[in-house]
Amino acid sequence: MTVALDEAASEAARPQTKRKARGPSDARRGLTLMSPVFGYALLLLAIPLGATIAMSFWSQDFLTFDRSGTLENYAAIWTDDMPDHWTGIFGSYWTENLYRALLLRSLSVSLFVTAATLLLAFPIAYYVSFHVRKNKGLWIFLITIPFWTSYLLRVFLWKVILGYEGVVNASLMALGVIDEPLTSINYSINAVVLTLAHAWAPFAILPIFVSLEKIDRSLLEAAEDLGDGPIRRFFRVTLPLAMPGVVAAALIVFIPTIGDYVTPKLLGGKDGLMISNMIEVQFKKGNDQPLGSALAVSSMMIVASISVLFVWMNRKYLRARPS
Amino acid sequence: MAAPIITLEKVEKRFGDVVALGGVSGEIRAGEFFSLLGPSGCGKTTLLRCIAGFEDPTSGAIILDGKHMEGVPANHRPTNMVFQSYAIFPHLSVAENVGYGLKKQRISRAERAQRVEEALAMVDLAGYGHRASHALSGGQRQRVALARALVMRPKVLLLDEPLSALDKKLREQMQVELRRLQRAVGITFILVTHDQEEALTMSDRIAVMFGGQIAQLDTPQNLYRRPMSRQVASFIGFMNFLDAEIRADGGHSIDLDVAALGRVEVPSSQRPGKPNGRKVSVGIRPEMLTILMTDSETAEREIEAEVVDAAYYGDMTYYDVRFPGVAEPAQISMRNTAGRRILEAGDRARVGWSSESIVVLD
Known part of the structure; x- marks a missing residue:
């Protein structure tokens, strides 16, 4: 005790200069530790992002870029009607602004996937947290099993399951439930939603599970003690306290889903394409990289604003609180 | 005597092979401050949780206000609980916490607000309603938990070691306040505690529990003066x-x-x-034995003894004395009144006692 006090006293009495001398070296050490990751982030995240944003204000002149700066790419996405050269291709089949339509479709698909994933993930997380007594770890381990296979393979497997002559259709036909294969489940927006919801489910289950685990069980007893039945208690205590996990899960699912490229490409069919597929088209076949960049930036802005809105709506539950 | 508000009939609770309550019977009277006292693992909290409805007794009956409680869930019982951890809802303000249980009842918003404010005033937290509950200190959280339970106007208030998380000074202050509050509202309080001093100072009656059984159910004075077993005698004070x-x-x-x-x-x-x-x-209690310091002091009965150890505590001196033919030294506590001598180890002492002060035990 006295030794510790003496040490503290001498620490306090030590000249300030010596302390200051330690400051820069600490900072330098911190920078050194951080620099590989920082360099990586700069090289592979910040610079490409900056380039994309810059390029979205350029325009393509066949093989060269006009770098004078223009908003016409954004105008093509947000304000203009269907461009003429597209009308030439589609004729009367498609008359609205294709970019806007794809952005809205991507948004609605990802919102739908997020809602579906949360609705499916919450009961699983709830069950494991509240009703599994032994081996919770084993359950969590089992939930992560889908990750043992690559994302691409899982998408391919859904193709096998949902295809025209896939597992579902073949089984239903064999059972005599349907006479001809269902087309609503393959190569459509439904298939995209189903596949994405499955692919992201573990990412949603884990944060919700963690936030449910953190709920002090005596709070649930207190709610019951104060007159709440199980349902009222769920909506007044369990769900609000699980909100940090639900918000995290929603963002984890929503943000990557809106830009998903593989699933719509493989399972979307002609009506299931999303904005990322159009971005690819612009960068490659369309040879209009500035427009592709503007599409990418636009979809990023949509994601960012909806995420911010979502976090803001739940700010009451996300406030940091000491336990 | 007041009618019983709670009758326990051979209440038994098993968790697998473990018997937490081995057939507890007893009556708790309306309006009394009742304590369940015992060491940890004696079943006192389990009994409280059975009364609250968080645990179902394996067998036996709990009759609360004339009604059998079997199958009645906690949210339909006329009891409210102050939890050991206080269980304050962290996402709600102080007023929302206190008004939590009122929301379901069909009362107007204005009346609800008024009752919440009254309850907060009762626990000296008037004006704290808008505060965020996570910004409260331990003592304040405890008061909020108390207000939240009292605002429900329960027939029985259950307190699960509510003071154990507070520091000593705050705990003593809350003991006095809880007692005052209980007299003011007239609600039956059932307090679970392992602190015998707390139980003695606050309770009208105490059930001392060991190993899932009530060893003795009595008033604090009787428990101290007339314990029924050596176990009870040595758990409450020194004997x-x-x-x-x-x-x-x-x-x-x-x-x-x-x-x-x-x-x-x-x-x-x-x-x-x-x-x-x-x-x-x-x-025989330490304070029932007296060391006679001068020849003029006399007692009903006297015995010669040898001082083995003396511990000076300022207001008191605790002596260990050995009686002739008894190996285990006896403890004597003496108040240090003006001019009274302090003996040292090795001194001979005349110890006075009276036949009234002894209790015959198993």
Whole structure:
């Protein structure tokens, strides 16, 4: 005790200069530790992002870029009607602004996937947290099993399951439930939603599970003690306290889903394409990289604003609180 | 005597092979401050949780206000609980916490707000309603938990070691306040505690529990003065034990031969536990033994002893003295009044006692 006090006293009495001398070296050490990751982030995240944003204000002149700066790419996405050269291709089949339509479709698909994933993930997380007594770890381990296979393979497997002559259709036909294969489940927006919801489910289950685990069980007893039945208690205590996990899960699912490229490409069919597929088209076949960049930036802005809105709506539950 | 608000009939609770409550019976009277006292693992919290409805007894009955509670869930019982951890809802403000249970009842918003404010005032937290609950101190959280339960106007308020998380000074202050509050609202309080001092100072009656059984259910004074077993006697305060033999049992009085102290006759009221057999022990509290410092001081009975150890505490001195023929030293507490001598180890002492101060135990 006295030794510790003496040490503290001498620490306090030590000249300030010596302390200051330690400051820069600490900072330098911190920078050194951080620099590989920082360099990586700069090289592979910040610079490409900056380039994309810059390029979205350029325009393509066949093989060269006009770098004078223009908003016409954004105008093509947000304000203009269907461009003429597209009308030439589609004729009367498609008359609205294709970019806007794809952005809205991507948004609605990802919102739908997020809602579906949360609705499916919450009961699983709830069950494991509240009703599994032994081996919770084993359950969590089992939930992560889908990750043992690559994302691409899982998408391919859904193709096998949902295809025209896939597992579902073949089984239903064999059972005599349907006479001809269902087309609503393959190569459509439904298939995209189903596949994405499955692919992201573990990412949603884990944060919700963690936030449910953190709920002090005596709070649930207190709610019951104060007159709440199980349902009222769920909506007044369990769900609000699980909100940090639900918000995290929603963002984890929503943000990557809106830009998903593989699933719509493989399972979307002609009506299931999303904005990322159009971005690819612009960068490659369309040879209009500035427009592709503007599409990418636009979809990023949509994601960012909806995420911010979502976090803001739940700010009451996300406030940091000491336990 | 007031009618019982709670009747326990052979309440038994098993968790697998573990018997938490081994057939507890007893009555808790309306309006009393009742304590369940015992060491950890004695079943006191389990009993409280059975009354609250968080646990179902394996067998036996709990009758609360004339109604059998079997199958009645906690949210339909006229009881409210103050949890050991306080269980304050972290996502709600103080007022929302206190008004939590009122929201379901069909009362107007204005009346609800008024009752919340009244309840907060009752626990000295008037004006704290808008505060965020996570910004409260431990003592304030405890008061919020109390207000939240009291605002429901329960028939019985259950308190699960509510003071154990507070520091000593705050705990003593809350003991006084809880007692005052209980008298003011007139609600039956059932307090679970392992702190015998807390139970003694606050309760009208105490059930001392060991191993899932009520060892003795009595008033604080009776528990201290007339414990029914050695276990109860040594759990509440300190007790010196001396071997004794019953020479004659005359019904109204007992003739005893006590080691070192000699023959003594005591009324049978000083044998509350009614131990069987001739070999018994007698208990005597440290403050019931007096060291006679001067020749002018006398006592009903006196015995020569040797001081083995003396511990000076300022207001009190605690002596360990050895009686002739008894290996285990006895403890004596003496108030340090003006001019009273402090003895040292090795001194001879004349120890005075009276037949009234002993209790015959198993």
